[in-house]
Amino acid sequence: MKAFISQKRPRASPPPPDAFEHFPAKDQDLVEEDDTDLKLVTLASLYPDIDQATLLELLISADGSVDAVTKNISTSNKDTSPRKRPSGSIGYQSSLTAFRNPKSETPDSPLVKRRALTRKGQTLHLYTPDDIAAHTPCSITHNFLPPQQADDLLKELLVEASTFERQTFKLFDNVVQSPHSACFYVDSLEEEKKQRTEYTYNGSFLDDVRQITPQMRLVSGIVKSAVNQEIAKRIKHFYPNGKKLKYQSPDGWVPNAAFVNCYQGGSESVGYHTDQLTYLGPRAVIGSLSLGVTREFRVRKIVARDDDELADSKSQRGDAEGQISIHLPHNSLLVMHAEMQEEWKHSIHPTPVIDPHPIAENKRINVTYRYYRESFHPKYTPRCKCGVATVLRCVQRTKLNRGRYMWMCHAGYTAGKEGCSFFQWAEFDDDGEPPWAKK
């Protein structure tokens, strides 16, 4: 059943937190509200034809009053009067589109100004590409590749994944293991050598860097043109005045690196994190292809730490606007757009139950195609006092400097290494190019 579900988080085996972007820190557990569930069940029984995500939206806009929702529905649509649920019928979620307020969603009023659909402690499950594009910084294409090609890629990557490793990283003073396995892929032998000797990740060189497989290479070309089309659509329909964002590159997106993630069983996951921008630059776009078992990709908007209204809810700040769950079935391409890494966090949510996939069984394989930009090669970027190239981060939580970028020492994130205090604001031109890229 793909109806709205407000799940309780499994408490038994929470995903370990991160430090590497791929094995990131889980923010605190979120407590979901039972009474909202109860109200939703009540509304669902009154309005079996309205999907539960829509009912949730209506409930939120009515400040949680079931009565007010009932009145609003009957005044706005006389045909949708409360009635008994026909036996055996399920409240499938179709789309939020019919319930959008057209005034608040013209092409000139982009996501930046969108009204939060969710509230603290709530999870809204979205399925349709239109809803996902309208309410999250992502777009999705289902059935992306010809079915045989998706299966071939999956088979090839399942073999690869049998030798993937879990990474260890430092969390405060403890060394912990990532809650899933992963491996990094580049286009050529030459790039592979560079990765082993020039690019550092949290202060160390990667041990396991591989050349992309034949199927990955074929698919990379298809992902490239689809992502570029999605970027163009995004700019046209969602960004202010149909223009690219400040710091977003105007150049084509060219995937030249990929992390392949493998999640075996429902408890393997990845905690809330943002992807490192160090080699991608600001306003990065990532093309993420899902294969095998369907899993939930959850996103939540980051709320600044010193927002007054949150002063009394420190423990749930990470979840101040609730979260949105995007279900990623086999052969779907999710594009994380240019506003994603700076303003949102994402995760793969653990689940007690999975639907086995005919080829992958209990595994999900994910390929995140990325564009490593030449001007962000570590030979150009600032070095810290530890002598290692620094990491690029964006201020997300502190209101005063929110959206500013900084170069920082990575060593604090690496097992067995103490960090230095290196810090430098990062400057870019409007196209996201650093000062050293100027001719």
Ligand SMILES: O=C(O)CCC(=O)C(=O)O
């Ligand atoms: O598995 C996914 O879909 C997301 C993986 C991810 O967030 C990452 O590789 O940074």
Ligand SMILES: [Fe+2]
């Ligand atoms: Fe990520």
